[in-house]
Amino acid sequence: MITTKSEQAYSNAQRLIPGGVNSPVRSFKSVGGVPRFILHAKGSKITDIDHNTYIDYISSWGPTILGHADDRVLDAINQTARNGLTFGAPTEQETHLAERVCKNFPSIDQLRLVNSGTEAVASAIRLARGYTQKTKIIKAIGGYHGHVDQLLVQAGSGVATLALPDSAGVPKSLAELTVLVPYNDLSAVETAFKKFGSDIAALLIEPIAGNMGVIPPVPGYLAGLRALCDHYNALLIFDEVITGFRVAPGGAQQLYNVRPDLTILGKIVGGGLPLAAYGGPQTIMRQLAPTGPVYQAGTLSGNPVAVAAGIATLEQLGKPGFYETLESRSAALAAGLSTAARDAHIPLTINRVGSMMTPFFTSGPVINYDDVLHSNKDRYNAFFHRMLNRGIYLAPSAFEALFVSFAHSDDDIRYTIDQARISFEE
Ligand code: KE4
Numbered sequence: 001m002i003t004t005k006s007e008q009a010y011s012n013a014q015r016l017i018p019g020g021v022n023s024p025v026r027s028f029k030s031v032g033g034v035p036r037f038i039l040h041a042k043g044s045k046i047t048d049i050d051h052n053t054y055i056d057y058i059s060s061w062g063p064t065i066l067g068h069a070d071d072r073v074l075d076a077i078n079q080t081a082r083n084g085l086t087f088g089a090p091t092e093q094e095t096h097l098a099e100r101v102c103k104n105f106p107s108i109d110q111l112r113l114v115n116s117g118t119e120a121v122a123s124a125i126r127l128a129r130g131y132t133q134k135t136k137i138i139k140a141i142g143g144y145h146g147h148v149d150q151l152l153v154q155a156g157s158g159v160a161t162l163a164l165p166d167s168a169g170v171p172k173s174l175a176e177l178t179v180l181v182p183y184n185d186l187s188a189v190e191t192a193f194k195k196f197g198s199d200i201a202a203l204l205i206e207p208i209a210g211n212m213g214v215i216p217p218v219p220g221y222l223a224g225l226r227a228l229c230d231h232y233n234a235l236l237i238f239d240e241v242i243t244g245f246r247v248a249p250g251g252a253q254q255l256y257n258v259r260p261d262l263t264i265l266g267k268i269v270g271g272g273l274p275l276a277a278y279g280g281p282q283t284i285m286r287q288l289a290p291t292g293p294v295y296q297a298g299t300l301s302g303n304p305v306a307v308a309a310g311i312a313t314l315e316q317l318g319k320p321g322f323y324e325t326l327e328s329r330s331a332a333l334a335a336g337l338s339t340a341a342r343d344a345h346i347p348l349t350i351n352r353v354g355s356m357m358t359p360f361f362t363s364g365p366v367i368n369y370d371d372v373l374h375s376n377k378d379r380y381n382a383f384f385h386r387m388l389n390r391g392i393y394l395a396p397s398a399f400e401a402l403f404v405s406f407a408h409s410d411d412d413i414r415y416t417i418d419q420a421r422i423s424f425e426e
Helices: 002-017 071-082 094-104 117-132 186-199 221-231 251-255 303-316 322-342 371-372 377-389 408-424
Strands: 037-041 045-049 055-057 110-114 136-140 179-181 200-207 235-239 262-265 276-280 349-353 358-360
Touching: 045 221, 055 276, 055 408, 071 303, 094 110, 094 303, 110 117, 110 221, 117 200, 117 235, 117 276, 136 186, 179 186, 186 200, 186 221, 221 235, 235 251, 251 262, 303 322, 322 349, 322 358, 322 408, 358 377, 377 408
Parallel strands: 136 179, 136 200, 200 235, 235 262
Antiparallel strands: 037 045, 045 055, 110 276, 262 276, 349 358
16 A cells, blocks of 8 residues: 555644644554545545545544435535624524434433533533532543543553643642542442532443443443432533434433433534534523623534534434434444454454444453453554455554444445455465
8 A cells, every 4th residue: 555645745734733633542553553634535435645535433532423424414514604604603503403402312401512522521511610619520540531630640550549740741639539449330420420520520431432442331320420420419421422322312321321410412413613512501501701700601502513513413422223324234234344363263352332343353342441441452553454454444543442333334345344354364
């Protein structure tokens, strides 16, 4: 596979942009090799500047659930942009997007539109603190919620301990505002509440983990978190940046029927443009300026063009049979990969919820971050490159999710399985 243009572009980019990328995971650092510089994408296909075309399962890390450059979304963007890009004043379209989100998420009475998942998480944490007058946040080891200072933390020794910085530039005093617990472990959460309960403002969780690879909640886990937060008067915050609109029209909270106090949304809700949101009951959301004392603002928040892309995307998700089609194609892919690995006698565990999944090179099960660390990362990396060279673009990291979009055809799925079979045998 020719990658000379990407190699050249990569060395040029590195002069002016740290690591040559505007987000670290794009650098291929975890899998090695040359990151592909993209020329264009349409539907399930993505083409790099050396004119190599791939079936794309990164889906821009989640947003392109319709497939790339969906014509309805492009039309909405074009029509809206002609009327102006940004006003710094309210538009009715922002209310229309809020209406659509609240219809899908009964736990949300009101929401705020912001520009990224990170910004939504940071704002929701501030709101939780303002509302509860408490300071600590519990999060899961292996959970990722954007590059919010106090959430870039690692587990110290033992369970339910105060966290340590996991990034330079994060003061210990900030990291200590976070308490870390293993995912899928209710007793650790109970311990954390027993130790710090009076000062826990919120428990922040990905209801289906997507950033240590995909890890579904074990039965009873989310309901248990709900009960513990109620008991200790802490807010339960679901970070549905990946799962929102992905695993069901109403996200993981609909799928598992557990109601959080605050919900974070991103990726799909912006249709591929910079837009995210956080929302919850009116009693909490009214604490936000200008109606309350918690401040949050943004020049481009609720940007009209991004809002138009979001509305056009959500309209397509509402069409009959959308999720059933996604489910059947995703199930076929997972089954095909599992069979191919088994036939090649390669231990493979695929964790899947709907159209998000991760192949772990281990016999499994994989229910928390420790299990993930026992999966064979080198095998994943070898698999990644074999598939890339065969025109299948998987996540350049063993600890991410791969996504099936509505544009992935049955032929795409069959071709992917066939190429995986050859790669496993090799
Ligand atoms: P952004 O700030 O990247 O829009 O969203 C942060 C975020 C928050 N919550 C969850 C559950 C997330 O998955 C993310 C971002 N996800 C990563 C990878 N899964 C985005 C890719 C990247 O960092 O380039």
